[in-house]
Amino acid sequence: MGTGRLESFSDGVLAVIITIMAFELKTPISSNVHALSHRLPLLLVYVLSFAFIGIYWVNHHHLLHATRLISAGVMWANLYLLFWLSLIPFVTAWVGAQHSASLPAACYAIVANGSGLAFRLLSSAIRRANPKDQTSSRILSLTRKENASTLLYTSSIGLAFLSPYIAYASFVIVAILWFVPDRRLVA
Amino acid sequence: MGTGRLESFSDGVLAVIITIMAFELKTPISSNVHALSHRLPLLLVYVLSFAFIGIYWVNHHHLLHATRLISAGVMWANLYLLFWLSLIPFVTAWVGAQHSASLPAACYAIVANGSGLAFRLLSSAIRRANPKDQTSSRILSLTRKENASTLLYTSSIGLAFLSPYIAYASFVIVAILWFVPDRRLVA
Amino acid sequence: MGTGRLESFSDGVLAVIITIMAFELKTPISSNVHALSHRLPLLLVYVLSFAFIGIYWVNHHHLLHATRLISAGVMWANLYLLFWLSLIPFVTAWVGAQHSASLPAACYAIVANGSGLAFRLLSSAIRRANPKDQTSSRILSLTRKENASTLLYTSSIGLAFLSPYIAYASFVIVAILWFVPDRRLVA
Amino acid sequence: MGTGRLESFSDGVLAVIITIMAFELKTPISSNVHALSHRLPLLLVYVLSFAFIGIYWVNHHHLLHATRLISAGVMWANLYLLFWLSLIPFVTAWVGAQHSASLPAACYAIVANGSGLAFRLLSSAIRRANPKDQTSSRILSLTRKENASTLLYTSSIGLAFLSPYIAYASFVIVAILWFVPDRRLVA
Numbered sequence: 001m002g003t004g005r006l007e008s009f010s011d012g013v014l015a016v017i018i019t020i021m022a023f024e025l026k027t028p029i030s031s032n033v034h035a036l037s038h039r040l041p042l043l044l045v046y047v048l049s050f051a052f053i054g055i056y057w058v059n060h061h062h063l064l065h066a067t068r069l070i071s072a073g074v075m076w077a078n079l080y081l082l083f084w085l086s087l088i089p090f091v092t093a094w095v096g097a098q099h100s101a102s103l104p105a106a107c108y109a110i111v112a113n114g115s116g117l118a119f120r121l122l123s124s125a126i127r128r129a130n131p132k133d134q135t136s137s138r139i140l141s142l143t144r145k146e147n148a149s150t151l152l153y154t155s156s157i158g159l160a161f162l163s164p165y166i167a168y169a170s171f172v173i174v175a176i177l178w179f180v181p182d183r184r185l186v187a
Numbered sequence: 188m189g190t191g192r193l194e195s196f197s198d199g200v201l202a203v204i205i206t207i208m209a210f211e212l213k214t215p216i217s218s219n220v221h222a223l224s225h226r227l228p229l230l231l232v233y234v235l236s237f238a239f240i241g242i243y244w245v246n247h248h249h250l251l252h253a254t255r256l257i258s259a260g261v262m263w264a265n266l267y268l269l270f271w272l273s274l275i276p277f278v279t280a281w282v283g284a285q286h287s288a289s290l291p292a293a294c295y296a297i298v299a300n301g302s303g304l305a306f307r308l309l310s311s312a313i314r315r316a317n318p319k320d321q322t323s324s325r326i327l328s329l330t331r332k333e334n335a336s337t338l339l340y341t342s343s344i345g346l347a348f349l350s351p352y353i354a355y356a357s358f359v360i361v362a363i364l365w366f367v368p369d370r371r372l373v374a
Numbered sequence: 375m376g377t378g379r380l381e382s383f384s385d386g387v388l389a390v391i392i393t394i395m396a397f398e399l400k401t402p403i404s405s406n407v408h409a410l411s412h413r414l415p416l417l418l419v420y421v422l423s424f425a426f427i428g429i430y431w432v433n434h435h436h437l438l439h440a441t442r443l444i445s446a447g448v449m450w451a452n453l454y455l456l457f458w459l460s461l462i463p464f465v466t467a468w469v470g471a472q473h474s475a476s477l478p479a480a481c482y483a484i485v486a487n488g489s490g491l492a493f494r495l496l497s498s499a500i501r502r503a504n505p506k507d508q509t510s511s512r513i514l515s516l517t518r519k520e521n522a523s524t525l526l527y528t529s530s531i532g533l534a535f536l537s538p539y540i541a542y543a544s545f546v547i548v549a550i551l552w553f554v555p556d557r558r559l560v561a
Numbered sequence: 562m563g564t565g566r567l568e569s570f571s572d573g574v575l576a577v578i579i580t581i582m583a584f585e586l587k588t589p590i591s592s593n594v595h596a597l598s599h600r601l602p603l604l605l606v607y608v609l610s611f612a613f614i615g616i617y618w619v620n621h622h623h624l625l626h627a628t629r630l631i632s633a634g635v636m637w638a639n640l641y642l643l644f645w646l647s648l649i650p651f652v653t654a655w656v657g658a659q660h661s662a663s664l665p666a667a668c669y670a671i672v673a674n675g676s677g678l679a680f681r682l683l684s685s686a687i688r689r690a691n692p693k694d695q696t697s698s699r700i701l702s703l704t705r706k707e708n709a710s711t712l713l714y715t716s717s718i719g720l721a722f723l724s725p726y727i728a729y730a731s732f733v734i735v736a737i738l739w740f741v742p743d744r745r746l747v748a
Contacts, residue, residue: 005194005248007566012202012386015573020210022647023581027654031662050647054640061566061636075248076366079241086209086237093214101218179637192381192435199389199573207397262435263553266428273396273424280401288405379568379622386576394584449622450740453615460583460611467588475592 003064006078010060013082018053021046021089024096042096048171049092055178056085056115067126077125081118087111095164105164109156112171116150149174190251193265197247200269205240208233208276211283229283235358236279242365243272243302254313264312268305274298282351292351296343299358303337336361377438380452384434387456392427395420395463398470416470422545423466429552430459430489441500451499455492461485469538479538483530486545490524523548564625567639571621574643579614582607582650585657603657609732610653616739617646617676628687638686642679648672656725666725670717673732677711710735 025042028035060081067074091111094104152170160167212229215222247268254261278298281291339357347354399416402409434455441448465485468478526544534541586603589596621642628635652672655665713731721728 005198005252008195008569009198009202009244011566011570012199012389012573013206015386015570016203016206016390016577017209018643019574019577019581019647020206022578022650023210023584025648025651027651027658031655031659031664033664036664036668047644050640050644054637054644057570057640058633058636065566072245075245076241079237079244082205083234083237083241086206087212089209090212090214094218097214098218103218103220103223107223192385192439195382196385196389196431199386199576200393202573203390203393203577204396207393210397259432262432263428266424266431269392270421270424270428273393274399276396277399277401281405284401285405290405290407290410294410379572379626382569383572383576383618383622386573387580390577390580391583394580397584446619449619450615453611453618456579457608457611457615460580461586463583464586464588468592471588472592477592477594477597481597 003067003070006070006075007061007064010064010078010082011057014053014057014060014085017085017089018050018057021049021053021092024089024093041099042093045092045096045099048168048175049088051175051179052112052171053085053088055175056081056119059119059178063123063126067130069129071125071129073125074122074129077118077122081115081122084111084114084118088115100164102161102164105160105167106157108171109153109160109167112174113150113153113157116146116153120146145177149177190254190257193257193262194248194251197251197265197269198244201240201244201247201272204272204276205237205244208236208279211276211280228286229280232279232283232286235355235362236275238362238366239299239358240272240275242362243268243306246306246365250310250313254317256316258312258316260312261309261316264305264309268302268309271298271301271305275302287351289348289351292347292354293344295358296340296347296354299361300337300340300344303333303340307333332364336364377441377444380444380449381435381438384438384452384456385431388427388431388434388459391459391463392424392431395423395427395466398463398467415473416467419466419470419473422542422549423462425549426486426545427459427462429549430455430493433493433552437497437500441504443503445499445503447499448496448503451492451496455489455496458485458489458492462489474538476535476538479534479541480531482545483527483534483541486548487524487527487531490520490527494520519551523551564628564631567631567636568622568625571625571639571643572618575614575618575621575646578646578650579611579618582610582614582653585650585654602660603654606653606657606660609729609736610649612736612740613673613732614646614649616736617642617680620680620739624684624687628691630690632686632690634686635683635690638679638683642676642683645672645676645679649676661725663722663725666721666728667718669732670714670721670728673735674711674714674718677707677714681707706738710738 025039025046028039088111091104091108095108098104152174156167156170159170212226212233215226275298278291278295282295285291339361343354343357346357399413399420402413462485465478465482469482472478526548530541530544533544586600586607589600649672652665652669656669659665713735717728717731720731
């Protein structure tokens with residue numbers, strides 16, 4: 001089977017996730033600056049989560065562009081990744097509402113961590129489905145970038161209880177790290 | 188007519204259904220563990236329903252991959268399947284809110300049952316539209332797996348009134364049964 | 375320009391419209407039959423509106439399957455049709471909440487009427503963009519079915535003030551009329 | 562890389578944005594004309610925003626139709642455009658709720674301005690990715706129409722504090738200006 005429908009379904013899910021978050025930016029209760037500034041923390045987390053989903057879309061695009069064949073395992077690994085990403089609007093809304101608390105930040109880190117692991121799983125499922133393909137065998141070789149982001153996300157789960165703002169800073173660092181797509185897939 | 192647009196429309200509907208449920212995971216009212224644990228039943232039903240829709244997507248993918256031509260009848264059968272699946276977020280939210288009650292669990296079983304029957308209807312409509320096609324004629328031959336899941340879903344409607352947890356257990360068993368896609372279509 | 379992206383955008387909008395309505399089926403407030411029966415009028419209107427959007431999807435599919443070229447005019451006519459269809463969830467929710475009142479039923483008839491006219495406009499825009507195409511010239515020749523549904527929808531606007539249930543009956547009749555797709559396009 | 566998946570993802574996001582706004586047209590609280598007229602300002606802003614997103618879809622369609630290759634830069638520029646457009650439902654709902662206030666109108670102008678600039682950025686990213694392509698080099702040459710709309714949007718941010726209705730009038734003028742797609746891309 002080709003990658004066509006897997007890509008279009010993933011595009012659909014990612015498109016809905018990214019716009020559902022915008023829908024959670026609830027209308028300010030009045031028309032003054034004070035009411036708007038109440039929405040500011042949520043707006044900032046929205047920017048972060050939009051970048052987060054955007055990064056996954058770009059890398060998912062690159063990963064599947066380098067893929068020729070998919071198996072049932074690839075389909076399930078892809079659904080597993082989409083499951084974790086579908087929890088992003090939930091943690092985004094929670095962090096937006098309680099940005100100075102530790103638990104929402106830690107949960108955001110858990111979901112980010114789960115998404116990262118699911119992406120690795122998808123990469124390895126694709127490698128198994130395309131054993132002779134050179135490009136896909138390059139996919140799995142873990143780079144420093146992948147290890148750095150796993151380390152940052154995992155430590156954020158704990159660090160969020162020291163201060164949620166340390167966790168937020170880690171999320172921003174990982175986002176900047178991944179802004180440039182993976183060289184192995186682009187090359 | 189080819190299957191292209193039928194697949195892309197179905198992908199769109201399934202993508203929205205699967206992410207709309209994530210949207211119903213309402214933000215916990217405070218930032219402590221107690222508030223999060225209040226969302227736990229809904230989170231568990233969400234996992235089940237995500238797997239449920241995921242299984243339909245995978246099998247729909249396999250079914251239409253084995254299909255060459257579609258008729259007006261196939262289009263309507265497909266819309267009928269999407270109708271039943273579109274009720275999943277409704278019963279998911281209800282079960283999540285009232286997980287110890289019997290009626291929501293029974294309604295979930297009814298919707299699951301309706302979806303299963305609609306999938307059989309779609310399979311048979313596809314067989315009629317592709318009469319000479321070997322792959323599609325293999326589709327209809329009911330297997331033990333299909334009969335087992337119909338039996339489990341139908342009995343769940345009644346068993347939910349004994350205890351909703353027996354119904355939930357049945358749903359999990361059917362999900363595990365269908366985790367591996369239909370061998371007739373993959374082969 | 376080909377029809378590819380116009381179809382995929384329309385599929386996306388129709389997929390979201392059809393599932394957004396399911397999202398408005400709010401969770402019953404308790405777990406007994408009484409609470410569920412309170413949702414019954416909305417559930418029935420949902421079935422009607424799902425069929426309504428489904429009919430437009432099927433006929434839109436047939437119409438664009440018979441089309442080769444699109445112009446800027448076709449794009450705008452298509453957006454105009456999607457605009458009217460996007461109001462269906464609004465009138466569906468209103469009728470579901472106030473099913474015994476006249477105004478919501480009349481507004482539903484107005485939106486249904488607007489959608490029907492927009493579909494005719496799209497058909498004629500497509501005919502103008504494909505002047506030499508035989509199939510598309512067959513599109514515009516108004517049939518009795520199109521005139522009957524226009525008559526039924528237009529009269530429903532007024533009849534709703536006599537009794538909303540007469541309007542609902544008209545909607546069901548039109549839905550049955552259009553259940554079988556247009557013979558001119560299928561042939 | 563080709564433009565296929567970029568187009569389908571953008572279609573998905575734009576489809577969700579355009580229908581999410583329809584979802585914010587909350588059901589009138591009763592069934593009389595008075596309750597409906599309360600929804601009128603929101604309905605009018607909805608028409609404006611639907612046209613706004615529709616114009617971007619049409620021009621995005623034209624722009625990418627004239628594009629052969631995409632780079633990582635084009636993908637990010639496209640996501641940046643989608644980010645600004647995803648804020649349209651937020652400002653639409655706010656203007657609909659507080660249509661006589663200045664701040665919501667000014668914020669609408671800011672989002673419209675951000676979208677316009679992001680579209681220019683996307684055009685220039687596409688030109689850089691297709692250096693030898695004649696069509697794409699025509700894209701960047703700023704026309705009077707683009708400058709006029711930038712001027713109108715930028716001045717609207719300030720003028721909204723004089724009267725929000727001047728800002729609304731500017732939005733309508735820009736919408737009419739862009740109704741006909743860019744001649745450079747169609748030709």
